[in-house]
Amino acid sequence: MVAEICRRTGCRIGEATQLTWGMVSESAVTFQRGITKGKLASRSVPVTPQLWEALRSWKVTWVVRQGREPVADDYLVPGRFVGSCLSTRSFMDALERATAESGLEGVSSHSFRRSALTSAHNAGVPLRVLMALSGHKSMAALQRYLEVTPAQREAAAASFA
Numbered sequence: 001m002v003a004e005i006c007r008r009t010g011c012r013i014g015e016a017t018q019l020t021w022g023m024v025s026e027s028a029v030t031f032q033r034g035i036t037k038g039k040l041a042s043r044s045v046p047v048t049p050q051l052w053e054a055l056r057s058w059k060v061t062w063v064v065r066q067g068r069e070p071v072a073d074d075y076l077v078p079g080r081f082v083g084s085c086l087s088t089r090s091f092m093d094a095l096e097r098a099t100a101e102s103g104l105e106g107v108s109s110h111s112f113r114r115s116a117l118t119s120a121h122n123a124g125v126p127l128r129v130l131m132a133l134s135g136h137k138s139m140a141a142l143q144r145y146l147e148v149t150p151a152q153r154e155a156a157a158a159s160f161a
Helices: 002-009 013-017 049-066 088-102 111-122 127-134 139-143 150-158
Strands: 028-031 043-046
Touching: 002 013, 002 028, 002 049, 002 111, 013 088, 043 127, 111 127, 127 139
Parallel strands: none
Antiparallel strands: 028 043
């Protein structure tokens, strides 16, 4: 669920692990100031139909595991101890195991965020909009996330006058 949230919202791993059920609705995921990098500002990201379906499915699993319906203050992805969220280290360990088992290389905790932002940029989403959704404070910081494919380089070169 953490990976799905990161991929569908462009958030950081630490932001996804600290989400509570009260921060999620059918219309938006709200990353409250206290869980964002620097703890400077809250931001809200609209929920896509794919993310909403994943959240609905996860809630069924959550209820089975916890034995009750979640309340607003419950972590979306609980940790090992009562009242705790999944640690970023636990997520990273699981990601490392999954990538090793699948033979994938070059995957990191930031791959989900980078992929989300790059695919949105490739779809024509303006950089200022990406900044608002991702929480980046500068255009330079955001642009470090955006990958350029060989096909994009060729198309750009072909457009040189």
